[in-house]
Amino acid sequence: MQIEFLGTGSGVPGKFRNVSCTALRLLDECNSVWLFDVGEGTQQQILRSNLKPRKINKIFITHLHGDHIFGLPGLLSSRSFQGGNTPLTIYGPKGIKDFVQVSLGVSKTKLSYKIIYQELTTPGKIFEDPKFTVYMNTLDHQIESFGYRVEEHDHPGELMVDKLKAAKIPSGPIYGRIKAGESVQLDDGRVINGADFIGKAQKGRVVAILGDTRKNPNSLSLAKNADVLVHESTFSKDEAGLARNYYHSTNAQAAILAKKANVHKLLLTHISSRYTGKMANVLQKQARAIFKNTSVVRDFDVVDVPFDKNQTV
Template identity: 70%
Template sequence: MQLEFLGTGAGSPSKQRNVTSVALRLLEERNAIWLFDVGEATQHQILYTTIRPRKIEKIFITHLHGDHIFGLPGLLSSRSFQGGNEPLTIYGPVGIKKFVLTALQVSESRLSYPLHFVEIQQEGKIFEDQGFTVYAKKLDHKITCYGYRVVEHDHPGELLADKLRAAKVPSGPIYGQLKAGKTVELPDGRVLDGHDFIGQPQPGRVVAILGDTRATKNALWLAKDADALVHESTFGKDEAQLAHNYYHSTSKQAAEIAKKAGVKRLFLTHISARYAGKAAYQLAYQVRNIFPETRVVNDLDVFDIPFKK
């Protein structure tokens, strides 16, 4: 599991930062990519990565401001040209379906794959399968905006092969049955419970990716004990009033959320063009006394999300 930042700027692109898009790379877990927001020129940014558009399985849109969605029609069309034929699902606020379908219709674009929409009508669980659950909660922005909490399910414990060998259990199909948790009778009459030979489950990882927002208690819920929190930082730590007026957050507010929620790492994104060069990094430096594991991300940065030890 990795986070790759395709765009880290706020509002409009600059020479240093494209507008918002984050890729959650789940290639080992499900051979897929999930995107969170698709700002203008996201498909151009992808050209500088190893991401293949046909691997994009799901797209989660936080809100309908242009710097978060204007890249969608182009990306969806290019996915057809580049061999994409697997279904793709877009999650987001009411209106995202109309935006996408209108753009495709007016441009007479034809997709080579099924396109599905899940317009979020209420907060809570919006997706679940055997490997992951995704939750959405409303944030405090000028228009309807969501944050997402991605929860990886726990991995089954490893088969304790040393313990089996010590018990003189013959290798072969029996090992597979025990790993599946079955009760097995051996040729010598012993009855073994597979659960006695399986180690502790490996806890799954949690990633919280928030859209634009003022400080809000829903951010705490989304970020609770997360391994990684992606939080906007449009304003510096001493600009709380400006942030409130424009429905955004300061780096200090993001750090306070990370600390209260007990997250492992905080990634600051949605950086205003006012913070160019070294000035952008000050957004992190000035709040590390609140939350030491804070980092301002750049376009094309990639970060591993390791398992808990």
């Protein structure tokens, strides 16, 4: 599991930061890529990465401001031309279906795949499969804005091969039955309890990706105990008044949230074009004074989300 940042700026594209798009790379887990927001120019950003549009099968839109959705029509169109023929689901606020259908309709764009629209109105579970569950909750912005919480299901414990060999249990199909937790009788008459040869289950990882928002209680529930929290940082700690007036957050507010929520890592994005070079480092330094494991991300940063080996079930 990796997070790749295709756009980390706010409002309008800049020389060094494109507007919002975050990719959750789940290639090892389910051979998929999930996008969170698709700002203008996302296609160009993807061309500079090693992501394949045909691998994108879910898009989560946080809100309908242009810097988060203006890249959608072009990306959806290009996916057709680049071998994408499997269905794609778009989750987002009411209105996202109209935006996409009008854009594609006016331009006479024909797609080679089906789009499934999930316009969200009720906070809670919005998706679940055997490997992941995704939750949505509302935030506090000028228009309806969402945060998403992706929970990976726990991984079954690994087969303790060394212990099996030490017990002189021969390898073969019997290992599969033992891994399934079955009780197995060996040729020598011994009865083996499979559960005795399976390690502890590994707790799944949690990633929270929040849309534009000012300080609000729902952010805490979305971020609780997350391995990674992706949070906007449009303003610095000295601009709390501006942040509130414009329905955004400061770096300090994001860091305080990360600390309260007991997250492992905080990644600050949606950086104003006012903060370039050393000024972006100041944002990071201010946030780290509150929550040490904080980074201000840049376009094309790729962040691994490793398992916490101390977190077992």
